[in-house]
Amino acid sequence: MQDLTPTRDPVTWLTRHQPDEPVMFFSPATLRDTAARFLRGFPGLVTYAVKANPRAEVLDTLCAAGLGAFDVASPAEMAAVRAACPGAVLHYNNPVRSRSEVAQARALGVASWSVDSMAELDKLTGLGDVEISVRLALPVGGAAYDFGEKFGADPDMAAALLTRVVQMGARPAMTFHPGTQCAAPEAWARYIAVCAEIAQAAGVRLARLNVGGGFAAHRAGPAPDLEAIFTRIAQETARCFGPEAPALVCEPGRAMVNDSYSLGTRVKALRGDKALFLNDGIYGALAEWRDIAPGDRVQVIAPDGTLRTGTPQPRVVYGPTCDSIDRLPDPLALPTDTAEGDFVLFSGMGAYSLALATRFNGYGPSQVVTVG
Structure with missing residues (x-):
């Protein structure tokens, strides 16, 4: 599904709609x-x-x-x-x-x-x-x-x-x-x-x-x-x-x-300060992160739209499926004040993300929102 309703930017859309599924944003x-x-x-x-x-x-x-x-x-x-x-x-x-x-x-x-x-x-x-x-x-x-x-x-x-x-x-x-x-x-x-x-x-x-x-x-x-x-x-x-x-x-x-899409995900759960679960992972739009070096163009946004600015701390990132290999291969440095319900916004996600994404376990991005 593609949402052609004009919206200014991903953060505005995420805070307005509070989606529970991952969303791709196209510019x-x-x-x-x-x-x-x-x-x-x-x-x-x-x-x-x-x-x-x-x-x-x-x-x-x-x-x-x-x-x-x-x-x-x-x-x-x-x-x-x-x-x-x-x-x-x-x-x-x-x-x-x-x-x-x-x-x-x-x-x-x-x-x-x-x-x-x-x-x-x-x-x-x-x-x-x-x-x-x-x-x-x-x-x-x-x-x-x-x-x-x-x-x-x-x-x-x-x-x-x-x-x-x-x-x-x-x-x-x-x-x-x-x-x-x-x-x-x-x-x-x-x-x-x-x-x-x-x-x-x-x-x-x-x-x-x-x-x-x-x-x-x-x-x-x-x-x-x-x-x-x-x-x-x-x-x-x-x-x-x-x-x-x-x-x-x-x-x-x-x-x-690459730069024309970003991916909006959400934190489902935290496991102390060592790991967290997202609502998307390697069976979804993050599939290619298994094969090439991870990116660092990542922001954590609170539900009210404010940017989390805590000290970056490496965390293991798991996807939402029941498969134990559904995890990013390298820890991702995320702010220490990251909380359940926060949005994690990945920039530069236009290449191979939607082309490789599956709906395994019923997860994965199902919506593209046009921004700009």
């Missing part, structure tokens, strides 16, 4: 600003990785903000984009597909495909003049976790795939993903340099180079310097490819949608 203005930042700063085509948050309000807002291309991983995501933006260009960058998925994607007009093996490339025989992007994987650090273990070809295979793409009559391109929550410009630089070497070895001029997603979102500490990454990408592409540099593409997901 269209924040999402528009982030889209503008990418469109203004990235030196190429900006696509949105739908997997991060496929909700209609996200796709509608991005389409209205000027994004005309989307990175999709399944026919369901393709259909969602077509509903929001019928003329959008679809980039199908999940490199492993069933033959049924290939047929559905063709019917939906996918313009760009990625591959990382000969077997998957063979499934695309007969597509004609489309872009086929060879996905590269390298042992490059700088991210919260590496995508190369599951997807991507090594340099030798990438060169062979490029050669075969040209033989098939498709437009050759390359792509990579530096890994999630990557804030190191050198990760992109290393991938770009190797892509140039592979294209040269294969004797192929790339039509485009997709530098992936992975752009870090603001979870803790200072906000990531996206512009430094944009600049490094442009510089390294010019250095490595020279006058024959391919057009650039990026596919931000997390960094695009």
Whole structure:
């Protein structure tokens, strides 16, 4: 359910309605600003990785903000984009597909495909003049976790795939993903340099180079310097490819949608000063906190709307379900004056929260409120 009734901010809404279930708050203005930042700063085509948050309000807002291309991983995501933006260009960058998925994607007009093996490339025989992007994987650090273990070809295979793409009559391109929550410009630089070497070895001029997603979102500490990454990408592409540099593409997901949502939870119970129970947890909107470092953009709000300001104290945070593993993996520093019935507001919760949330035991966020 989505509440489109205008409200100024999450705290105002929480104190007015006193919800007992977790609530997600969506700021269209924040999402528009982030889209503008990418469109203004990235030196190429900006696509949105739908997997991060496929909700209609996200796709509608991005389409209205000027994004005309989307990175999709399944026919369901393709259909969602077509509903929001019928003329959008679809980039199908999940490199492993069933033959049924290939047929559905063709019917939906996918313009760009990625591959990382000969077997998957063979499934695309007969597509004609489309872009086929060879996905590269390298042992490059700088991210919260590496995508190369599951997807991507090594340099030798990438060169062979490029050669075969040209033989098939498709437009050759390359792509990579530096890994999630990557804030190191050198990760992109290393991938770009190797892509140039592979294209040269294969004797192929790339039509485009997709530098992936992975752009870090603001979870803790200072906000990531996206512009430094944009600049490094442009510089390294010019250095490595020279006058024959391919057009650039990026596919931000997390960094695009992260700041446009916040999560309002409530303290159900305290266990002394060591632990507390929230009405949401790892089976809900906090699912991804199991896999990457916890954020620190957290506030505790009393039921009357005042900010709790006690000395931060680490506490074990349990979710509401009957499963004992429903707990955040690391203690969360919360004010010592935190009390039962307080609201705990998590900022920067737009990425993967609603996409991963379940209704296990009947819990989880069931409402999205528009703010701003």
